[in-house]
Amino acid sequence: MSMECIFCRIVNKEVPTEVVYEDEDILVFPDIRPKASIHLLLVPKKHISTLQEVEESDTELMGRLLLTAQKVAREKQLKGYKLAMNVGKDGEQEINHLHLHFLAS
Numbered sequence: 001m002s003m004e005c006i007f008c009r010i011v012n013k014e015v016p017t018e019v020v021y022e023d024e025d026i027l028v029f030p031d032i033r034p035k036a037s038i039h040l041l042l043v044p045k046k047h048i049s050t051l052q053e054v055e056e057s058d059t060e061l062m063g064r065l066l067l068t069a070q071k072v073a074r075e076k077q078l079k080g081y082k083l084a085m086n087v088g089k090d091g092e093q094e095i096n097h098l099h100l101h102f103l104a105s
Contacts, residue, residue, distance in 0.1 A: 007097035011045045025061055026068045028102075036103040038076065042068055048098040051087045069102055078104050
């Protein structure tokens, strides 16, 4: 974990947020600048700066990230939603901690 990283600080409960879902590997919370009625961030607790830094050993974690999106959608009884991941500065990634945007109406 990087103590300069806001998402690591949220994961460590140093910065308060509404927790929508949490397990041993992933934390889900609302985006502070929502772009949809429902705009959540799915954040691995392991600090990975960007998708470009994902390693073979992270395969299970990345799969769990997608399955968590599915679980959140079921809990919210959503029939459709959008997932997006910005990668790197040129891909408009603002926080250097891998995260998946979950958007729905």
